[in-house]
Amino acid sequence: MKNFRLDIQYDGGRYKGWQRLGDDDNTIQGKIENVLSEMVGRKIEIIGSSRTDAGVHAFDQVANFKMSESFSEAEVKSYLTKYLPQDISITKVTIVHDRFHARYNANDKTYLYKIWNEEHPHPFMRKYSIHVENKLAINQMRKAAAYFIGEHDFTAYSNAKSKKKSMIRTIHAINIDESEGFIFIRVKGDGFLYNMVRKMVGTLIEVGLNQKEAEQIPTIISSKERNQTGGMADARGLHLEKIEF
Incomplete structure (x- = not known):
């Protein structure tokens, strides 16, 4: 075999x-x-x-x-x-090796989210990024991202239906970079819940648009209330970038 x-x-x-x-x-x-x-x-x-x-x-x-x-x-x-x-x-x-298991042997995963942050749309990247025409406050987004780092119960940031599944995950790093009109958000963790990265990015975008304060994130996480997180970023901007074993 x-x-x-x-x-x-x-x-x-x-x-x-x-x-x-x-x-x-x-x-x-x-x-x-x-x-x-x-x-x-x-x-x-x-x-x-x-x-x-x-x-x-x-x-x-x-x-x-x-x-x-x-x-x-x-x-x-x-x-x-x-x-x-x-x-x-x-x-x-x-x-x-016979014991290799793609899911159980995966240690860390990195997801990349792409945002086109210019006033005009990008016709060639519209299927692989979202368009946010108002300028995002990157430093505020970075400040907000720091609150996600570490081990947390991410119930508020998941749409997972199972009540038996653990909602505890560890986020190792979130890097937010700018390049030629794009904003790249990389999230590295030991695993992610259903819709978790998209809901986190949605919150970061709201912080970048001054619709939320960065300091609200710990309260949202501890509340475990899914209606507190706000909008969820569109799927087309999300890319599974790297699996580490």
Whole structure:
């Protein structure tokens, strides 16, 4: 039995997220599994490192699957490249140790959020960033971001429905940079809840527009009330940038 690791990039704009949804194959996982199943003639299931939301993109998603068939790394990559849609790319296929698990072995994840912060829209980046035409107060956003760092119960910043799942996560770093009209927000943590990064970015944008005070964030976190966080940033600006094992 071989354990294959897939390194994956995708434009998530037309998909319902990473995770397979029943018989609906309009997901990244569903598309890849369908092609692999056709290749081997039986059902193949893959495990992804991060369950990205509908419309979210990825520069560095990682998945793994096991099969006993005698396909090589090159053959698997070639078949996936030939039959997957062009907005999903398998950048690397590697046979790894039997115990490698894309989800459980992932230590840290970094998400990148892109904001186009000029008065005019950006026609070539409209699918991969959001447009905020009013100038954002970057220093205030950085001040606000510091309150998210560390281990917290992020119930207020999640739309997760499960009440049994732990809402405690650790944020290691949030970096906010400017370059040629763009604002890049990078959030690195040990894991993220459903919609968590988008809700955090939504709060940071509101701080940048002077609609919220940075000092409100600890109170919002401790309240565990989801209606306190304000708006949620659009999915198209979010990119899974890096998975660390």
